[in-house]
Amino acid sequence: MIVASQLWTQIFWTSAIAGGLVAGLPLMFTALGESISERAGVLNIGLEGMMLMGAYCGFLGAYYGGNQWYGYLAGIGAGTLSSVVMVVLCVWLGLDQIVVGIAITLAGEGITSVLYQTRFSSSEPRLGDVPGTPIPLLDRIPVLGKAINGQSPLFSQPLVVYLGLAFAFTLTWIFRRTNVGLNLRAAGEKPEALDAAGVSVLATRSYAVLSTGALTGLGGAYLAIAGTGGFQPFLTQGQGYMAIVIAMLARGRPLAVVAFSLMFGIALSLSTLLQIAGINLSPEVVNILPFAAIILALMVFARRAYLPPALALPYLRGAR
Amino acid sequence: MTSTGTTAGEHPLSAPRRRPRRSLRGEWLLDVVMRSIVPVLLALVAGGVLLAALGRNPFTFYGSIWTGGISAGAWQDSAIRMAPFLLIAAGLTLIFRANIWNLGYNGQFLLAAALVSGYAPKLVNDVPLWLAFAVLFLLAGAVGAVWTVVPSVLKAKYGTNEIITTLMMSFIGIDVASILIKGPFHDPSTPLPQTAVVPLDKMLPSIPGTRIHIGLLVAFGAVLVVHWLLTRTSWGLRLQVMGANPRAARHFGIDLPRLIIVSFAASGFLVGLAACADIMGLWGYIRTGWNPAYGDTIIPFVFLARLNALAVVPFVAFFSVLSTGGDLAAQQANLPTDFLLVLVGLILLFMTVIEYLGRQRELGASYVPAGLREAFRLRRRTA
Numbered sequence: 001m002i003v004a005s006q007l008w009t010q011i012f013w014t015s016a017i018a019g020g021l022v023a024g025l026p027l028m029f030t031a032l033g034e035s036i037s038e039r040a041g042v043l044n045i046g047l048e049g050m051m052l053m054g055a056y057c058g059f060l061g062a063y064y065g066g067n068q069w070y071g072y073l074a075g076i077g078a079g080t081l082s083s084v085v086m087v088v089l090c091v092w093l094g095l096d097q098i099v100v101g102i103a104i105t106l107a108g109e110g111i112t113s114v115l116y117q118t119r120f121s122s123s124e125p126r127l128g129d130v131p132g133t134p135i136p137l138l139d140r141i142p143v144l145g146k147a148i149n150g151q152s153p154l155f156s157q158p159l160v161v162y163l164g165l166a167f168a169f170t171l172t173w174i175f176r177r178t179n180v181g182l183n184l185r186a187a188g189e190k191p192e193a194l195d196a197a198g199v200s201v202l203a204t205r206s207y208a209v210l211s212t213g214a215l216t217g218l219g220g221a222y223l224a225i226a227g228t229g230g231f232q233p234f235l236t237q238g239q240g241y242m243a244i245v246i247a248m249l250a251r252g253r254p255l256a257v258v259a260f261s262l263m264f265g266i267a268l269s270l271s272t273l274l275q276i277a278g279i280n281l282s283p284e285v286v287n288i289l290p291f292a293a294i295i296l297a298l299m300v301f302a303r304r305a306y307l308p309p310a311l312a313l314p315y316l317r318g319a320r
Numbered sequence: 321m322t323s324t325g326t327t328a329g330e331h332p333l334s335a336p337r338r339r340p341r342r343s344l345r346g347e348w349l350l351d352v353v354m355r356s357i358v359p360v361l362l363a364l365v366a367g368g369v370l371l372a373a374l375g376r377n378p379f380t381f382y383g384s385i386w387t388g389g390i391s392a393g394a395w396q397d398s399a400i401r402m403a404p405f406l407l408i409a410a411g412l413t414l415i416f417r418a419n420i421w422n423l424g425y426n427g428q429f430l431l432a433a434a435l436v437s438g439y440a441p442k443l444v445n446d447v448p449l450w451l452a453f454a455v456l457f458l459l460a461g462a463v464g465a466v467w468t469v470v471p472s473v474l475k476a477k478y479g480t481n482e483i484i485t486t487l488m489m490s491f492i493g494i495d496v497a498s499i500l501i502k503g504p505f506h507d508p509s510t511p512l513p514q515t516a517v518v519p520l521d522k523m524l525p526s527i528p529g530t531r532i533h534i535g536l537l538v539a540f541g542a543v544l545v546v547h548w549l550l551t552r553t554s555w556g557l558r559l560q561v562m563g564a565n566p567r568a569a570r571h572f573g574i575d576l577p578r579l580i581i582v583s584f585a586a587s588g589f590l591v592g593l594a595a596c597a598d599i600m601g602l603w604g605y606i607r608t609g610w611n612p613a614y615g616d617t618i619i620p621f622v623f624l625a626r627l628n629a630l631a632v633v634p635f636v637a638f639f640s641v642l643s644t645g646g647d648l649a650a651q652q653a654n655l656p657t658d659f660l661l662v663l664v665g666l667i668l669l670f671m672t673v674i675e676y677l678g679r680q681r682e683l684g685a686s687y688v689p690a691g692l693r694e695a696f697r698l699r700r701r702t703a
Contacts, residue, residue, distance in 0.1 A: 045483065049665075085669070095672040098421060098483070102619060103668035110661030111370075117656045118374060233658065241487045248484065282502070284495040291491045295470060298480055298488075307481065 016266055016273055018157075024265020025161055026051070026223035026236075028258055030243035032171060033215030035252045039175070040208035041188035042090060043312040045101025046082075048240030049108020050213055051220035054079040056112040058221025059231035062127050071127075071225045072160060072218055079217015082108065083209050091205045094314030105240070113233035120231075130158045130226045158226050160218075171254040184208055188308030191315040201315045219243070238291075245294050249301060252308075264290050351678070356624050359674050360638070363666035370662065376653045384652050389645025399532045400602055402640040404429075404594035406539035408615050409632045410546045411464075411590030412622045417550055418583050419563035420475070424486030425591045425615030427493020428467045432460040432595035434497035437515040437606040438505030440599070444522040453524065457538070457596045464592025465585040467493055472584035476577035482584075498608045507605075514607035524601040535597030540633075542590055547629035559583055591615070617643070617660065620668040 030047055037044050044050075054075035061074025085104060089095045175181040183204050186194040191201045223239070224231050242264060250256035266273075267290035274281055368378030389398050408425060415422040436456050443452045471485035498513075507516040524533040550556040562569040562579055570576055594614070599606060621639050625631035643660060650657045680687050 089669070089672060093673075093676050095676055099623060099668060099672055103665045103672070105665075106616060106661045106668070107665030110658045110663075110665060113656055113658035114374070114662065117658075118654075233656070238487070238491055241484070245484050245488070248481065282499065284499045284502075288492050288495045291488045294488050295485065295492070298474060298485060299470075 012273065016269075017262075019269030019273060020262045020266035021157060021161060022227055022265070023268040024261040024263075025164060026219040026227060027239055027243050027246060027264055027268075028168070028261035029164055029219030029222060030216045030240060031246040031250070031257045031261055032168060032254055033212035033219070034243050034247035035250060035254065035257055036171070036184065036215070037205075037208045037212040038247055038311060039188045039252045039308060040184045040205045041191060041308055041310040041313065041315070042086070042205055042209050042212075043097050043101070044083075044086060044209065044212055044216075045098050045244070046086060046104030046108070046240075047101075047212075047216050047243055048236055048238070049105035050079050050082045050216040051223070051236045051240045051243075052108045052112045052234075053082045054217030054220030055224040055235050056116060056220075056231055057217070059127070059224040061221070062225045063125060068127075068130050068158070068160075068225050072221050075217040075221020075224075076214045077217065079213040079215070079220065080210055081213070083213025083216070086213070087206045087209045090314065091202055091209060094316050097312050097314075109234060112231075116231055116233055124230070126230045127225055129229070160222060160226070164222075165258065168254045168258045175252070175254065185308075187315075188310050191310050195315075195317065205315070216240070216243075242290065242294070245298075248307065249294075249297060264293070267293055355626075355671075355674055355678055356635070359624065359667055359670035362670040362674075363663055366666050366670075367659075367663045371653070371659075374655070376655065381649045381653050384649035385642060385645030387645070388648030389641035389643075393531070394644065395641070396531045398637070398640040398644040399530075399536060401644055402636055403533070403535040403539045403601060404598040404614055405618055405636045405640055406536075406633065407542055407590050407594035407597060408618050409622050409625075409636050410539070410542045410629055411587040411594070412615065412619060413625070413627050413629045413632060414546050414550065414559075414590065415583055415587035416622060417556075417563050417627050418559045418579070419566075420580065420584065421483045422468065422471075422486050422584060422587045422591075423483055423615075424467065424471065424490035424493070424588075426611060426613050427490030427497075428464040428588045428591040429595045429614065430497040430611060431467055431493040431500075432463040432592035433599050433606050434500045434505065434515075435463050436460045436596045436599045437518070437603075438500060440518050441516040444518060449522065452522075453600065456600060457593055460592040460596035461589040462592065464588035464590070464595070466588070468584040468588035469581075472581045475584075476580040494611060497606075501606060501608045512607065513609075515605045518600065518604040520604070523604055524597070533597075533601035535601035538593065538597055542593060543629050543633060546590070550629060617664045620664050620671065623668070624671055 030051055034044055034047060057078035058071040058075030060071075062068050062071025065071065065074075082104060086097075086100060089100045090097045175185070183194060183199050186197070186199075187201050187204045187208070194204065195201050220236065224235065228235065246257055246260045246264065250260050270286050270289055274286065364382070368382070371378040371381050388394055408429070412422065412425070436459065439459065440452070440456055443455060446452075447455070467489055468486070470489055471480075471482045474480040474485050475482045501515055502513050505515045507514060509516075524535050526533050527537070550559070558569070558574050558579060561572065562574060562576060566576060569579075598612075617639065618636070621635035622632060625635050642663070646660045646663075647657055650659055677687065
């Protein structure tokens with residue numbers, strides 16, 4: 001039972017949570033974005049492509065701007081721009097959301113790979129470490145507050161992490177307590193009712209999709225800047241799709257999105273964790289774990305997964 | 321036919337149509353050209369602009385696609401590539417007709433490919449060759465079908481979104497294939513993570529007079545069968561009723577869960593066949609990390625063919641040329657072959673737009689939806 005004793009050390013758990021934060025944050029941003037547009041009735045399958053656009057532009061911004069914040073801004077910009085395609089084609093013209101989503105994913109994968117490889121294939125530049133911002137007092141807690149294995153300590157994360165977590169709380173408040181949130185939910189539940197109330201469904205959904213793009217771009221940029229410290233073609237490796245699953249499992253509740261993202265983040269960072277615990281598993285087995293976890297979760301919670309009735313249906317005024 | 325306009329002016333109710341009717345055939349042809357070929361052309365033009373922006377000459381790029389994909393004997397290479405493409409296209413056509421999204425084709429394909437290349441080297445030596453091929457094709461199909469069971473049962477029983485489950489199963493399938501190749505199927509004579517190689521004379525025989533293997537014939541056969549199933553059988557009709565309106569289908573007494581599971585399995589079966597045709601016809605072995613992701617790029621052409629199994633053939637032929645020649649063109653232009661993904665994505669986008677324009681024109685409706693006009697008017701008033 002040596003393995004078991006190593007599993008239960010505090011080192012293991014602090015690095016589990018810290019690793020989960022690093023790997024789970026891109027998922028969290030993207031899934032928060034997806035839950036906004038799902039609530040408004042737009043299924044965005046193109047997250048993977050948008051994330052890659054955000055990651056590449058975020059990398060460019062941080063590399064040439066010399067500052068992580070330029071990178072995040074560039075990522076947000078790229079994500080928003082690529083979601084404009086979705087706004088025009090799916091929300092305004094009412095075209096098939098799944099086909100357009102697949103197209104965005106393919107084009108995003110292709111274009112980022114081509115651009116990166118034509119410009120950086122020989123140098124493959126890396127970005128510097130992102131400085132953490134320690135939380136006063138908490139960072140002085142004996143074991144939890146220390147840096148382990150070169151990872152940033154738990155209470156000294158990059159500033160974006162705190163902002164992201166704060167944003168999740170804000171989003172809960174927006175969904176529950178504000179007119180904007182009510183409109184968003186109505187656009188997904190019963191767009192006719194929203195229209196009858198005198199609010200434009202198209203405008204509501206457009207803003208929702210744009211903010212999805214912005215958050216997805218930010219998620220991609222975070223992955224490139226703080227997660228891997230550089231860009232590679234196909235960097236996201238299916239995380240866009242995982243974000244869709246998280247949004248569906250969380251049923252549009254932002255705090256549940258945070259919890260699920262951390263869970264999957266821990267699963268994603270499991271390979272390093274298991275090395276700490278002294279367990280050697282082949283990388284394939286470790287890769288399978290998060291996806292297997294999702295399939296299991298879907299099997300167990302399948303009855304409880306909830307999607308808005310008007311999801312993926314374009315709203316055409318007067319159409320039946 | 322043309323005399324409908326002669327009564328003009330006699331009676332207000334019999335006023336002639338403004339636009340003279342084109343012959344049905346001409347209209348049909350124009351429709352096909354507009355809806356199918358224009359998106360491809362637009363995507364090629366947009367891709368050309370992109371190439372120019374990257375500092376490559378688009379004309380040389382498209383020129384090398386021609387030399388690498390058609391001229392001299394290159395069309396045979398394109399035809400060899402066409403076999404798995406067609407089988408995947410047939411599988412996707414079938415399932416998309418039911419309005420179900422099987423996006424797990426990559427996992428189904430690779431898992432089937434891993435099992436085929438794992439068992440083939442032994443099997444072709446142990447049993448008569450025709451039997452080995454039959455067994456391998458069936459095995460590959462069965463593996464593909466089995467990999468759809470979790471998504472299809474979840475969808476049939478709980479209505480779980482199949483896009484998510486098929487994608488997750490796809491990721492799992494790719495890794496399981498990799499584990500199989502490194503583990504039980506690993507060729508001990510090499511340190512590389514790959515399976516034993518099937519001897520050249522034990523591969524699928526080629527069609528006499530060409531280098532093209534008979535997998536292409538299997539693919540054409542599958543396309544015909546799918547077309548027959550969809551258009552000539554009651555099963556195909558039920559499938560399409562389910563796709564068009566599941567509630568109506570349930571009202572008719574169609575057993576939806578069973579239909580979902582069977583059509584999903586059929587789709588996976590065809591994707592599995594594609595893997596067998598590709599491994600036994602072309603490669604002869606599989607290495608970890610090899611994931612051609614054929615399905616990703618086939619999807620647009622399935623849509624361009626309006627989910628018609630026969631119409632898919634010319635599109636897949638076009639794409640086979642594009643991808644065979646594209647490899648050479650990308651290499652010569654010093655670009656990654658992922659550039660083709662951009663082209664395919666553009667084709668999809670232009671297709672949806674052209675489709676929309678065509679539909680509005682047919683209905684005689686405005687190109688700007690009412691709600692959009694409303695939204696802009698609203699904004700201008702408040703601003």
